[in-house]
Amino acid sequence: MSEKKSIQLSHGGGGQEMGQLIKSVFFNAFDNDVLRREEDAAVLSLPGDTAFTTDSFTVSPLIFNGGDIGKLAIAGTANDLAMMGAKPEYLSCSFIIEEGFSLETLKTIAASMAEELSVSGAHIVCGDTKVVPKGCADGLFINTTGLGTVHASGISARNLQTGDAIIVSRDIGRHGATVLMNREGLELESDLSSDCATLWPAVEALIGAGIEIRAMRDATRGGLSAVLNEWASSSDVGISLNEADIPVCDEVRGLCELYGMEAFDLANEGTFVLAVPAEQADVALSVLQWFPFCPQAAVIGSVKDERKGKVVLNSAWGSSRFLELPQGELLPRIC
């Protein structure tokens, strides 16, 4: 009886049991016309420019304050598309499941994926299920690969121009701090939750408002530091930040002090950075502030033609230092 409620090796064998699992869990959650065809590949019509991106998710714990691996897998891949100005349209999903994994948890995660898909309107149109023996994986890994139709062109890490304003969509570091807190079983910061969210609605509104987005990226692994250093290097410009303008909530600040980390290096999963012409910054901010997942959108700095390739962090007290590309073993299995 209890055996039936967990995933068995036979669920990945390509036979009857796999067919039943796929139908009862995945088709049930993700139902749509293309998926129902059950061919080796989905056949799609993709006019115009198409964005294509992939991500594997190995987050631990699988369920955290504000989300789970399923929500993360959908939002994460949708966000990589959105960051190229593309509307998420079609996703594949592939599960690597450890023998003995709870069927109930798998259903919960699939339901969470379906709910997150509804934010962008994207559909899962093909998938794959593998089961590995106990001890060969840690619970569940999910790969999602996405296709989106490009609605705005020219967005590129190479496209920053002197004078551009750098905007962040909300307070930084929540996802990394939340996963750390949940992993360590910390209670003290229990109001803290991940920023995990699908960003396409905000991006669509920015494009609709005519904002000329020069560069845009969600600040996932490596956090704000990684994105800005990559931009400074790719565009051969300097980026100057005002530390006091970068929103960080008290809980994240507290955890950073406790663990000796920097909020700039922590992963986010629903927070993005964009570079826009300075004169469009106010409009961009007012558009972002319509969205509940961009509560503290702020201009945090600007693009300079000095100190090229570097990100300079200016403190409220007049001192400044380089914000470096993160190095070393940051938090593993954050996404």
Added chain:
Amino acid sequence: MSEKKSIQLSHGGGGQEMGQLIKSVFFNAFDNDVLRREEDAAVLSLPGDTAFTTDSFTVSPLIFNGGDIGKLAIAGTANDLAMMGAKPEYLSCSFIIEEGFSLETLKTIAASMAEELSVSGAHIVCGDTKVVPKGCADGLFINTTGLGTVHASGISARNLQTGDAIIVSRDIGRHGATVLMNREGLELESDLSSDCATLWPAVEALIGAGIEIRAMRDATRGGLSAVLNEWASSSDVGISLNEADIPVCDEVRGLCELYGMEAFDLANEGTFVLAVPAEQADVALSVLQWFPFCPQAAVIGSVKDERKGKVVLNSAWGSSRFLELPQGELLPRIC
């Protein structure tokens, strides 16, 4: 020194080390214009109908007679596209690597992927790298997701028609038998190697020769039994097979006897089944026989309007039995 030669958690952290790993191993092996742009997503133009498919690979051992997980990941996804009549064009690849994995082996596997890509001319245009702590995965898992341009339409498991000939492209069961042999350390069958191969060149030639392909599928997990049972059920037809016409090499036959398995249920990774109008069977066979990976292409049966939903296996001695959809714990981690 030895630490530098294995993958560390920092290689998956989104910082400097990850950037170096991606450039030195993956960009080096898969170099192309789109990949070099290093954006969150690749931007592609995909006119006409596009096939989209995903697969995660967890094969054990990672290197086996006739291939490795890299070759398998490229051929497997390319084949899912080819089976829909689509030319493999663009692939994503995503690596989940266990901390401590050999950098040298990773390079070997990447080189093997690059070599297999050259068979179809497809390119890897985006990717992802995750590193999980020791014990959280077994060495290396790879997801490949592919996009292909559809060159022949109407190929479907629902499209079999009474009288169609059923063709298999070569002797069956090699991949499953080889992985089993390598895993068990058997020496006696050492001439045996996997059929692992990219099938697009043969499919392209069949389409070019004007063969009306009704249904086509590579016989991976669940083997020939799974494909034919699915077809019989989806098209609501009977499939009658002549056992003596189904090619099985002596080594596979021997291993099946030793382990009490059926060659029909064993996985293949470069063997496909197709249904074509009976009058085109000879032309299809002669086209297939041009290709070194289809050395024993053969008509193995035909589609009937009796015993609908069932596959009947007729022995050379006049007896017959149903070939059932495989059940239970076949070989795990075959692909």
